[in-house]
Amino acid sequence: MASFAQVDMDTSISRNYRAVLDRISISARKVGRAPNAVSLIVVTKGQPLDKIQAVIEAGAQLLGENYADEGAEKIQVLAGNRGLEWHMIGHIQSRKARLVCDFFNYVHSLDSLALAEKLDRLAGELRHKLPVLLECNVSGEESKYGFPAGQEESWEVLFGTFSSILHLPNLAVRGLMTMAPYTIDPETARPYFDRLRKLRDVLKGVFPQTDWSELSMGMSADFEVAVEEGATMVRVGEAILGPRPKRGG
Numbered sequence: 001m002a003s004f005a006q007v008d009m010d011t012s013i014s015r016n017y018r019a020v021l022d023r024i025s026i027s028a029r030k031v032g033r034a035p036n037a038v039s040l041i042v043v044t045k046g047q048p049l050d051k052i053q054a055v056i057e058a059g060a061q062l063l064g065e066n067y068a069d070e071g072a073e074k075i076q077v078l079a080g081n082r083g084l085e086w087h088m089i090g091h092i093q094s095r096k097a098r099l100v101c102d103f104f105n106y107v108h109s110l111d112s113l114a115l116a117e118k119l120d121r122l123a124g125e126l127r128h129k130l131p132v133l134l135e136c137n138v139s140g141e142e143s144k145y146g147f148p149a150g151q152e153e154s155w156e157v158l159f160g161t162f163s164s165i166l167h168l169p170n171l172a173v174r175g176l177m178t179m180a181p182y183t184i185d186p187e188t189a190r191p192y193f194d195r196l197r198k199l200r201d202v203l204k205g206v207f208p209q210t211d212w213s214e215l216s217m218g219m220s221a222d223f224e225v226a227v228e229e230g231a232t233m234v235r236v237g238e239a240i241l242g243p244r245p246k247r248g249g
């Protein structure tokens with residue numbers, strides 16, 4: 001039998017999950033978008049399995065992990081749940097590419113041509129097409145991964161690399177991903193989300209054969225602003241599952 005503490009935790013996670021879905025709907029309607037145009041990816045990195053199971057029971061099927069090893073382990077343990085889709089949202093070290101390809105359904109954090117070529121080769125071996133987003137660093141912060149896209153004047157420099165990625169047969173590029181600089185005030189993230197959408201619109205013009213429909217942007221602190229600016233996927237962790245235990249302690 002579940003303990004009272006367990007029941008309490010399950011209830012609060014379910015409540016948080018539905019509250020975030022409601023806030024997504026409200027933000028979407030505010031700007032005339034359909035609420036179902038936005039997918040909620042629940043970010044489970046650093047969270048214990050009982051919390052992840054609780055959010056799955058609450059209805060979550062799209063889950064995000066940052067680290068290949070931690071993710072692959074959880075994916076196997078939770079494989080009894082039907083219909084889950086696992087999204088890799090963190091930087092991928094080259095030697096972890098195989099693990100990512102073997103276990104994850106979607107990659108948000110494609111940030112170099114070398115990684116793209118490696119994932120393409122591995123996906124080819126598995127005979128499947130891997131959906132990916134190109135991670136772009138639109139803030140110019142040096143600590144961030146992603147293709148450098150802080151200056152609109154230099155977007156053109158990226159086109160050659162992007163063209164090479166778009167030609168890889170076993171990757172399916174679906175759009176762009178970004179992380180805004182960390183902030184208390186979500187409004188400060190708005191210009192970065194706006195810039196990512198603009199870059200996407202430019203890429204649509206340059207590479208019209210590619211499906212650029214997805215924009216993965218917005219986290220616990222700023223997902224409502226991201227939805228207002230056109231996010232089709234938001235990645236929310238702590239607002240649903242509570243604070244993460246500190247990594248590496």
Ligand SMILES: *Cc1c(COP(=O)(O)O)cnc(C)c1O
Nearest residue numbers: 043066089219220235236237238
């Ligand atoms: C951790 C993380 C998130 C979720 O952050 P929260 O603040 O817990 O919502 C989203 N995207 C990426 C890339 C992350 O690393």
